[in-house]
Amino acid sequence: MPRWAIIFIGVLIVVDQAVKQLMLSMVFDPPRIVEVTGFFNLVPVWNSGVSFGLFGDSDTSRWILVGLALAIVVVLLIWLVRAGNGMVVFALTLVVGGALSNVVDRVVYGAVIDFVDIHAFGFHWPAFNVADSTIVLGTAMLLYDSLFGSPRAIN
Numbered sequence: 001m002p003r004w005a006i007i008f009i010g011v012l013i014v015v016d017q018a019v020k021q022l023m024l025s026m027v028f029d030p031p032r033i034v035e036v037t038g039f040f041n042l043v044p045v046w047n048s049g050v051s052f053g054l055f056g057d058s059d060t061s062r063w064i065l066v067g068l069a070l071a072i073v074v075v076l077l078i079w080l081v082r083a084g085n086g087m088v089v090f091a092l093t094l095v096v097g098g099a100l101s102n103v104v105d106r107v108v109y110g111a112v113i114d115f116v117d118i119h120a121f122g123f124h125w126p127a128f129n130v131a132d133s134t135i136v137l138g139t140a141m142l143l144y145d146s147l148f149g150s151p152r153a154i155n
Contacts, residue, residue, distance in 0.1 A: 001081045005093045012097025016130040041117040045127040048111040094138030098131035
């Protein structure tokens, strides 16, 4: 695994946690909705589950989700060590950094703080955060590479 990948994972965690702390202390104290544009709001949402708040109804599920996320991160780190493609390494770095930052939220707060609220044309996307964005971007890059990347030999 390239040294820059480890550093970048750390930077992603620090940046995401700093943005979340800024939102909590300066924007959402007291909790409120901040309308930025007609389609973009800042809104504090504590997500104790996974996507759309699923499976977040108990303290037991909190620790199950932490364990599951850490197990997935271990698998992704093994993939990261073995990856030879620069785009795959970068994509995995984005996913791991975002996942670990959300794990920090679950351990510290018992839930992940989401705050980006996008809505347009009658559609409303669930609130998300910087870490969620890096996870989605990294996953999209992995999907792109698997569909359109250079063919690799199967061993």
